[in-house]
Amino acid sequence: MDLTYSAEDQAFRAEVRDWLAEHLTGEWAALRGLGGAGRDHEAHDERVAWNRLLAEHGWTCVGWPTEHGGRGLSLTQQVIFHEEYAKADAPVRVNHLGEELLGPTLMAFGTDEQKARFLPRIVAVEELWAQGYSEPNAGSDLANVQTKARLDGTAESGQWVVDGQKVWTSNAHFSSWAFVVCRTEPGSQRHQGLSFLLVPLDQDGIDIRPIEQLTGGSEFNEVFFTGARTDADLVVGEVGQGWKVAMALLGFERGVSVLAQVVGFSRELDGVVELAKDNGTIDDPLVRDRLAALKVELEVMRRQAMRGLSTDTESHSGVAGPSVFKLVWATWHKKLGEVAMDVLGAAGLTTASDSGYELSRWQRLFLFARADTIYGGSDEVQRNILAERVLGLPREARG
Template sequence: MDLTESAEDRTFREEVRTWLDENLVGEWAELRGRGGPGREHEAHAERLAWNRLLAEHGWTALGWPVEHGGRGLSLWQQVIFHEEYARANAPAGVNHLGEQLLGPTLIAFGTDEQRKRFLPEIAGVRELWAQGYSEPGAGSDLAGVQTRARLDEASGEWVIDGQKVWTSLAHLSDWCFVVARTEPGSARHQGLSFLLVPLRQDGVEVRPIEQLTSGSEFNEVFFSGARTAADMIVGEPGRGWGVAMGLLGFERGVSTLGQTVGFARELDSVVERAKANGSIDDPVVRDRLAAMKAELSVIRSFALRSLALVQGGEDSAAGNGAGSVFKLAWANWHRTLGEVAMDVAGRDGLLTRGTGEYDLDEHQRLFLFSRADTLYGGSDEVQKNILAERVLGLPREPKGS
């Protein structure tokens, strides 16, 4: 991947920056910095309206092919957009799972009818999506999925029974893409199917999970005879594992590079706090902050060079494990930043703001939410196993009986 910006790319960067400067004003300016990890409950209706404004002006589905309703922008131009969006401190999106994950998956694996039905609604931010992968007994190991679906020939519908957990934003979503076991007696990767299931129906119960950071970004979802049409299956019945892994290949996409800009802003705020309270004079604190800055620069450079290999991979080991390396790097860096932020805060980090109310400051929220970074999106242990087994060719870890 050529990291040199062309004249066309520089013009595009200026176009993005100018549009954000001209539009993040008035009522929209109040949304700057709202949402994001641990804060997804903030101003959801207003952020939804903002995202629909983006769609109206062609700032969604940037990398989708033009024939599927996207802009067909180059990989580097997509990176530019997400970097400028993060630099503007624009509000967090509300449809990442639909636009960045399901949309590309339908383009790669879906039928023409599915693309026509869902892609315009995703690009226009008119339907929101949740991800139905993890279960109480199948978190990072999706091969252990126990949610079941059977095809009711009489009604022409799939009937789904089971439970999903840690389902991000399910309480705000219209649809969920669900990995379910459709072949009785099958085990591990075999017999799984990738279903598109409406959430607003009898037979679906969504229970928000209260987080340490307050709010309920994650949910439990219970399917009790929930239904979806027979043609709401992506790929062949029983062959959903390949579709599910293909989707994960899109997960570590261009939008993750916008994260590094947000991380840099968080690091700057920790440095400013260290200057304000005098802890910057401690050589150990100063050295840790300097190391964090250097490490973040290395992480961004690695991500840029490996992104082209990871895009569109068939599984999470795409790009010779580049996606797994990137996940390990940024997740552990961000968790460490939360720890450094609490060291800088000192005793103030133990106190909540306000009187008698659980009101966290930005660094307390950073510390608490970043504890989950090494778990969601594929735990550290799973990423290391991927690198060991699929990239280095080491023997598989023995499984318990």
């Protein structure tokens, strides 16, 4: 693909850069750099307010079609926006699950009523979303979902009644709604009989319990559904065909948002390089070599991500692209955390404060990155997908 920027793209870059320079000042300046890996709890309310300011000026959902409230930006311009946002050290945005995952899924599978109800509120950052996929016995093996939903009444005027448990539900304690994969056909197994429901979280039938992480935060939660309810028309796609919708959403998860992720990685790598310069470890040839290798690998990831997004996924790589990319970036990020700890040296073994469990930015990176090869589809599952669906190897024995 052509990685050069047109005059129009360069003008757009200047527009983004100037807007951020003008607005990331005063009360907003204190938010710079907040909300990174393992730090989703940082200044959450203030970051919501910042995101609503972005929305007021048309800087949310920038890749969405204009008819759905977005800017309809090209892929190149979306990349530029994410690059400039990261370079400005702007706070991590709070609306990823709604903007990058649910929104495109509703555009593809939702009814006109669902689009009219939810998309404008996502654009305006009026409602935040959580993802109800994983369960205690259905994490990487999502087809083992046991959370059940039964229809009380008719499809026109009834409600779904939801019972079960979800786990590792990121930001559920901050969210208004969750998209939940439930088993709606009694006796069904595996991929059959699942439905994709939109469920309000502020109701008596839902208990949200934050899970404390090694990083000291509680980004994710256990969510218990006990007679929780949602309207009958809030099923996305066909009843019983939720697997198709759920898998399509995961495809959006590997979409343009991965480029924002790569830009964030670049910012972290630059920080580790600066740390090495400050404490003198940059003079160690082994450290320099590892940092240089990470730089090269990151640039390859960025270009490969852009190439994959600019090519018809179905004809080009099918399931291979997402699985390969997940394996590569998860391993890369974990290596970055390990290098950061080596650059810190002995200082990385103690907390920053004698008064409590106060971790530095780099300690949090190291600890959080250990999970990168697990969440969003573990390395083992990604390798199975590649082996079975791409290379045609025999399927792994399943008990």
